[in-house]
Amino acid sequence: MHPTALRLVALLATGLAAGCATVPPESEPEARAEYFETNDPLEPLNRVTYAVNDAFDIMLLRPAAEAYRLFLPQPVRSGIGNVIDNLLLPKTAAHQLLQGKPEMAGKAIARFVVNSTVGILGVFDFATDLGLEPQYEDMGQTLAVWAGTTNGGPYIVLPLLGPSNLRDVFGRSIDIATDPWDYIGQGDTVRALRITRTATQVIDTREQLIEPIDELRQRLDPYAALRSVYQQQRARDILDESPPRRRFFDWRFRPE
Amino acid sequence: MQRRVFLTGLLAALPVTGAWAEDRASRAAAFIEAQGKALVAVLDSDTPLPEKRAEVARLLREAVDVRGVGQFVLGRHWRTASEAQRGQFLELFEETLVRNLSARFGELQGVTFEVGRAQPRGEDGVSVATTVNRPSQPPVMLDWLVSEASGRPLIVDLIAEGTSLRITQRSEYSAVIQRGGGRLDVLLDAMRRQLAQLEARELASN
Numbered sequence: 363m364h365p366t367a368l369r370l371v372a373l374l375a376t377g378l379a380a381g382c383a384t385v386p387p388e389s390e391p392e393a394r395a396e397y398f399e400t401n402d403p404l405e406p407l408n409r410v411t412y413a414v415n416d417a418f419d420i421m422l423l424r425p426a427a428e429a430y431r432l433f434l435p436q437p438v439r440s441g442i443g444n445v446i447d448n449l450l451l452p453k454t455a456a457h458q459l460l461q462g463k464p465e466m467a468g469k470a471i472a473r474f475v476v477n478s479t480v481g482i483l484g485v486f487d488f489a490t491d492l493g494l495e496p497q498y499e500d501m502g503q504t505l506a507v508w509a510g511t512t513n514g515g516p517y518i519v520l521p522l523l524g525p526s527n528l529r530d531v532f533g534r535s536i537d538i539a540t541d542p543w544d545y546i547g548q549g550d551t552v553r554a555l556r557i558t559r560t561a562t563q564v565i566d567t568r569e570q571l572i573e574p575i576d577e578l579r580q581r582l583d584p585y586a587a588l589r590s591v592y593q594q595q596r597a598r599d600i601l602d603e604s605p606p607r608r609r610f611f612d613w614r615f616r617p618e
Numbered sequence: 619m620q621r622r623v624f625l626t627g628l629l630a631a632l633p634v635t636g637a638w639a640e641d642r643a644s645r646a647a648a649f650i651e652a653q654g655k656a657l658v659a660v661l662d663s664d665t666p667l668p669e670k671r672a673e674v675a676r677l678l679r680e681a682v683d684v685r686g687v688g689q690f691v692l693g694r695h696w697r698t699a700s701e702a703q704r705g706q707f708l709e710l711f712e713e714t715l716v717r718n719l720s721a722r723f724g725e726l727q728g729v730t731f732e733v734g735r736a737q738p739r740g741e742d743g744v745s746v747a748t749t750v751n752r753p754s755q756p757p758v759m760l761d762w763l764v765s766e767a768s769g770r771p772l773i774v775d776l777i778a779e780g781t782s783l784r785i786t787q788r789s790e791y792s793a794v795i796q797r798g799g800g801r802l803d804v805l806l807d808a809m810r811r812q813l814a815q816l817e818a819r820e821l822a823s824n
Binding site (some may be wrong): 392393396398421580581582583585586587589590591594595598603606610 | 722782786790791792793808809812817
């Protein structure tokens with residue numbers, strides 16, 4: 363091997379080693395148990411990524427979400443959010459089939475049909491009134507069901523995308539590569555629509571998280587708190603224990 | 619009242635073996651209902667801030683197993699802590715719980731709540747679901763874990779939108795201690811600083 367290349371490899375190797383948290387010795391069983399429960403061997407590296415994401419969020423994402431909230435009244439935002447959620451239902455149904463939950467998949471499809479038609483392209487969520495409640499599944503959850511464990515492997519903070527783990531990184535890339543809406547239509551208009559959808563999804567999600575993330579930032583160790591929250595939330599999603607949430611629609615903004 | 623009638627109906631419909639668990643569940647639900655009403659009454663009252671805070675602190679001590687939760691939250695560090703450190707920690711922890719509420723007195727004006735299903739969770743206690751409504755805000759789902767381990771019902775955990783507060787808190791405190799070289803005093807100092815911040819926020823918002 364070329365000497366420079368060799369030096370580079372050596373440098374990378376030490377860098378990686380420095381980026382890993384050390385496993386507590388056998389003599390400290392409780393510390394060891396905690397280490398494996400936290401499941402964050404890449405913590406030093408993850409904390410750096412977290413800090414970069416945090417700065418990016420403060421500079422760009424949060425202000426954008428604030429502006430979105432400021433300029434669009436709440437019912438309009440709920441309508442937009444409903445459209446975004448509605449577009450995720452075919453994927454959800456596919457994953458429910460993969461997880462062996464055909465009745466749930468049927469409900470997801472029925473919900474999609476009702477809200478896409480009666481609900482005018484998903485703007486209004488009438489399906490909930492018919493007992494077809496919101497639901498969400500993704501490849502990460504399917505992989506967890508197949509593996510029979512909520513343990514998703516080492517915690518990973520992705521640049522820009524935030525908290526994840528080995529399983530969910532894998533699941534997410536499959537979901538991105540197999541998005542059903544990417545197989546329909548072509549041309550500049552369709553491309554523009556796709557970009558609009560992704561951007562709206564990001565801003566909508568961030569807008570809903572304004573208060574929770576503000577609270578998180580006040581904590582003693584926001585990184586550790588978020589890691590715990592992510593792991594708990596994913597476990598609940600996988601076990602289908604998260605209560606269905608209908609988007610909040612407050613009509614009282616209209617003069618009575 | 620309606621709920622009680624419903625529960626009684628449910629009780630009658632259940633086989634005898636389930637009756638005891640059902641009894642425990644309805645006790646927990648009634649407990650949360652009563653404590654919640656008392657808290658809302660204080661929040662909506664016109665009493666000045668310091669008295670309001672003192673009143674909330676009293677309710678909290680009555681309803682929450684502060685020592686039990688504190689011990690859980692400190693985890694393995696509880697055992698290695700000195701008696702003085704434990705005392706300081708519990709004091710700071712309780713103060714943090716109170717200040718977290720009192721910093722939000724403004725936002726909490728006019729909240730209402732409904733008690734939903736109560737489900738036994740084995741040895742952990744009974745989980746009581748509540749929906750909290752704030753004026754023109756989306757409702758929040760809070761599940762209260764009520765344990766009778768001490769002989770009377772006490773809150774041992776709050777699950778906010780699917781996230782257990784005591785588990786998150788334990789994870790966070792443990793990270794603070796670990797990053798402080800395994801010293802509990804680092805956490806205690808950090809908690810004191812956080813309390814000072816919460817106090818400043820309370821003065822600013824109320």
